[in-house]
Amino acid sequence: MFLSKSLVPILKNIPSEAKIKSHKLMLRTGMIKQSSAGIYSWLPLGFKIMKKIESIVRLEQDNIGVQEILMPTIQSSEIWKESGRYNDYGEEMLRIKDRQNREMLYGPTNEELITEIFRNSIKSYKSLPQLLYHIQWKFRDELRPRFGVMRCREFYMKDAYSFDLSIDEAIYSYNKFFLAYLKTFKKLDLSAIPMAADTGPIGGNLSHEFIIIAETGESKIYTDKRIFGVNYSDTVVDESSLSNLRTTYDEFYAVTDEKFDQNEFNEKVSDDNKLITKGIEVGHIFYFGDKYSKAMNASVDKDGKKEFVKMGSYGIGVSRLVAAIIEAKYDDKNEIMKWPINIAPYHCAILPQVSKNDKSNLEKSLNIYNYLKSKNIDAIIDDTDEGIIAKIKKFNLIGIPYQIVIGKNSTDEKFEFAKVGEDLQFLSTDEIENIIKKDLKN
Ligand code: 5CA
Numbered sequence: 001m002f003l004s005k006s007l008v009p010i011l012k013n014i015p016s017e018a019k020i021k022s023h024k025l026m027l028r029t030g031m032i033k034q035s036s037a038g039i040y041s042w043l044p045l046g047f048k049i050m051k052k053i054e055s056i057v058r059l060e061q062d063n064i065g066v067q068e069i070l071m072p073t074i075q076s077s078e079i080w081k082e083s084g085r086y087n088d089y090g091e092e093m094l095r096i097k098d099r100q101n102r103e104m105l106y107g108p109t110n111e112e113l114i115t116e117i118f119r120n121s122i123k124s125y126k127s128l129p130q131l132l133y134h135i136q137w138k139f140r141d142e143l144r145p146r147f148g149v150m151r152c153r154e155f156y157m158k159d160a161y162s163f164d165l166s167i168d169e170a171i172y173s174y175n176k177f178f179l180a181y182l183k184t185f186k187k188l189d190l191s192a193i194p195m196a197a198d199t200g201p202i203g204g205n206l207s208h209e210f211i212i213i214a215e216t217g218e219s220k221i222y223t224d225k226r227i228f229g230v231n232y233s234d235t236v237v238d239e240s241s242l243s244n245l246r247t248t249y250d251e252f253y254a255v256t257d258e259k260f261d262q263n264e265f266n267e268k269v270s271d272d273n274k275l276i277t278k279g280i281e282v283g284h285i286f287y288f289g290d291k292y293s294k295a296m297n298a299s300v301d302k303d304g305k306k307e308f309v310k311m312g313s314y315g316i317g318v319s320r321l322v323a324a325i326i327e328a329k330y331d332d333k334n335e336i337m338k339w340p341i342n343i344a345p346y347h348c349a350i351l352p353q354v355s356k357n358d359k360s361n362l363e364k365s366l367n368i369y370n371y372l373k374s375k376n377i378d379a380i381i382d383d384t385d386e387g388i389i390a391k392i393k394k395f396n397l398i399g400i401p402y403q404i405v406i407g408k409n410s411t412d413e414k415f416e417f418a419k420v421g422e423d424l425q426f427l428s429t430d431e432i433e434n435i436i437k438k439d440l441k442n
Pocket of ligand 1: 108109110111140142149150151152153155157159160202281282283285286313314315316317318319320
């Protein structure tokens with residue numbers, strides 16, 4: 001792919017409306033474009049990143065046996081009236097009328113719709129547990145959309161729902177998602193901490209927010225530093241192993257603002273281990289028992305008895321994650337972004353020095369491009385006529401993990417190669433391939 005033929009509208013200046021580094025970088029590198037307040041188009045660079053994040057999220061859902069479905073964005077108000085949330089949800093819900101004057105809405109979340117699907121499809125307790133997810137756009141008419149895709153009105157979410165017969169089984173389902181979330185965020189090279197949280201309009205009494213530490217985060221958190229050391233690599237998906245993991249986490253105080261209690265904090269955490277900071281909520285899981293199943297009559301038959309199913313819901317902000325990863329990885333001062341290779345829009349940028357009279361470096365670039373492509377390494381060639389320094393700076397900003405510079409210092413066999421933000425070294429295409437391949441394997 002040639003940069004000159006890509007829709008990557010790089011801005012010279014940082015747009016003044018952007019207050020945090022992710023918003024600045026996303027606008028500057030043309031990852032997104034605002035279409036109206038809190039609503040964005042995703043341009044090729046941003047969209048590629050989001051799709052890669054989405055596939056990691058999907059893989060970890062599939063790994064714990066969740067079934068993927070796709071529900072619509074537009075829902076009927078009827079089911080929301082059944083659950084009682086049609087009025088409760090208030091002004092954050094975007095309400096629409098169709099030509100028959102029927103009340104519809106753009107889904108802010110899907111507890112009602114999935115409960116309706118469940119009650120029409122599952123009759124026997126023998127079909128439990130049912131674990132279902134979809135990845136779909138949501139709309140919340142936020143009073144103050146801000147920070148770009150971090151808190152916007154239309155956003156992309158993975159939301160999953162669990163249906164079980166008993167509370168114990170429902171907690172087992174909850175714990176499966178708990179582990180899947182830890183693994184998902186780890187794969188995105190993020191350290192996300194589960195924190196006891198409020199349940200808000202979703203309801204229930206058990207809930208964790210998964211938070212990554214960032215100064216620009218909107219959630220205030222109070223925790224015990226030692227929680228970062230909890231090891232879940234040996235945890236497997238069985239009831240006791242998962243329950244042990246939860247117990248291990250519960251040993252450390254970790255709460256969001258709404259759950260904070262100064263006395264408890266002092267009692268449970270020594271001054272040395274206290275951490276009061278801010279973070280970004282990238283995921284949120286809930287257990288709410290029969291709140292929706294009772295209101296909407298979703299039950300199964302067990303030995304001739306009607307049992308309301310016990311439910312949970314589990315969200316990940318897929319579009320928010322793009323911004324959250326930038327907050328965690330962008331070096332604002334030196335203007336260097338470092339996308340982990342598994343979600344970077346390209347693996348490698350090829351930066352030839354090009355002049356009007358001499359296009360030989362462009363030919364060399366194309367050869368390298370084709371070689372890398374044959375090895376499943378995805379590269380982009382910056383074929384514009386900017387100088388090399390400008391090209392390097394631009395790709396530092398975009399954050400493609402590797403750069404190959406093809407200029408006066410390169411020979412026919414060896415080229416200048418660098419990991420983004422690091423020093424150049426002379427390497428052959430074989431050596432370059434090996435370094436990138438090794439990174440891709442990790
Ligand atoms: N039904 C539940 C779980 S599926 C639910 O909706 N939970 S939530 O409200 O916490 O949202 C899930 C995740 O979506 C959040 O953790 C956050 O990462 C993301 N999210 C929520 N609101 C926004 C928003 N306005 N902009 C961007 N992402 C958001």
